[in-house]
Amino acid sequence: MLIYVCLSSHGFGHAARQAAVLSALHRLAPTARLVLSSAVDPAFLHLVLRGLPVEQRRLRWDVGMVQSDALGTDPAATLDALGRLEQALPQQLDAESAWLASQGEPVVVVGDVPPAAAALAQRLGAPLIWMANFGWDEIYAPLGDRFAGHAEAAAAAYGQGTLLLRCPFSLAMPWGVPERSVGLTVSPTRPLPAALQEALAADPRTTVFVGFGGLGLALNPELFRRWPTHRFLLSAPAEPEYCRELEACGNVLLLPAGVRPLDVLKHCERHLGKPGYSSFCEALSAGCGLHVVERSGFAEAAALIDGLRLHGYHRLLRRDQLECGDWQLDQPLRAPSGVALPRDGALEAARAIVTIAAADATRSDQNF
Numbered sequence: 001m002l003i004y005v006c007l008s009s010h011g012f013g014h015a016a017r018q019a020a021v022l023s024a025l026h027r028l029a030p031t032a033r034l035v036l037s038s039a040v041d042p043a044f045l046h047l048v049l050r051g052l053p054v055e056q057r058r059l060r061w062d063v064g065m066v067q068s069d070a071l072g073t074d075p076a077a078t079l080d081a082l083g084r085l086e087q088a089l090p091q092q093l094d095a096e097s098a099w100l101a102s103q104g105e106p107v108v109v110v111g112d113v114p115p116a117a118a119a120l121a122q123r124l125g126a127p128l129i130w131m132a133n134f135g136w137d138e139i140y141a142p143l144g145d146r147f148a149g150h151a152e153a154a155a156a157a158y159g160q161g162t163l164l165l166r167c168p169f170s171l172a173m174p175w176g177v178p179e180r181s182v183g184l185t186v187s188p189t190r191p192l193p194a195a196l197q198e199a200l201a202a203d204p205r206t207t208v209f210v211g212f213g214g215l216g217l218a219l220n221p222e223l224f225r226r227w228p229t230h231r232f233l234l235s236a237p238a239e240p241e242y243c244r245e246l247e248a249c250g251n252v253l254l255l256p257a258g259v260r261p262l263d264v265l266k267h268c269e270r271h272l273g274k275p276g277y278s279s280f281c282e283a284l285s286a287g288c289g290l291h292v293v294e295r296s297g298f299a300e301a302a303a304l305i306d307g308l309r310l311h312g313y314h315r316l317l318r319r320d321q322l323e324c325g326d327w328q329l330d331q332p333l334r335a336p337s338g339v340a341l342p343r344d345g346a347l348e349a350a351r352a353i354v355t356i357a358a359a360d361a362t363r364s365d366q367n368f
Helices: 013-028 042-049 075-102 116-124 136-143 145-158 194-202 221-225 240-247 261-267 277-285 300-311 319-324 345-367
Strands: 002-007 033-037 054-057 107-112 128-132 163-166 179-181 206-211 230-235 252-255 270-273 289-293 314-317
Touching (some): 013 128, 116 128, 136 145, 163 345, 230 261, 270 277, 277 300, 314 319
Parallel strands (some): 002 033, 033 054
């Protein structure tokens, strides 16, 4: 069987989610052929897919929202990008459906969550499994008339499918397809380099991971100095000068290359960042409290915050509080009003995908 993941190119959260599912798929069905198709940063895909036998096809299937920075969006640039994608998709669909048909084995398409996955699956006559906590229909609909056509087209595409795997922190997604809810989707952790392990063990200060997704956010290094009793872990920024400024703070430790935030969160008491699906899943799975900077202009953020209030220990911050250093790290976390989410979402999703793929392969053999 060939499992083809049609992956959103918006941000890193979708890729982190599917890396967790692909890891579980490989454990459940080690002979299955796994293909991931996206325009996500290859360096990030290499990091999260390391050790997995996943073929990669570098194609863009959606735009999502163009971001002005880690907390803001650019609607005008998004519309321009959507127009370019609409022109490119017909030829891309022709070429990729022809390539998949030439592979000579049954295909299952997993969409997370480009609407174009529906057209690809339809051309192949393949089962289509959506896996998401939102669709672009609900992101575009509040943005006004200029986005109305894109919202309607996305909603129509999402109405096609064999199954929706509904992830935590979800919007309504009223797509009219059978659905199944899954828990937190988190990849297995990897061992830390010995030097990093020793550095973490030797410092008694409260440890806080700071992360703002793929774009990052260049915080003033002076803000870290305002919290001398805390130690901050960050993924290393791309700019060497900024790295040097952070390291000079005395309470900032940059992660070595190849170490994911997920791998160090069990050593952290708190996580400071934006509303983000994979960040929430990873922090909650590690038992790490979340300090979250509220975000506007992106409908998913409200669902994430609502879910966090229900399922995770947290504090909410405004952007001006972030930028002035009022991070409330010395304040108690607010307790969730509900129960903890199950942590086996990736495995549950993989089981559902394998079941549908196996049934389709059996039908293909009978027809042959």
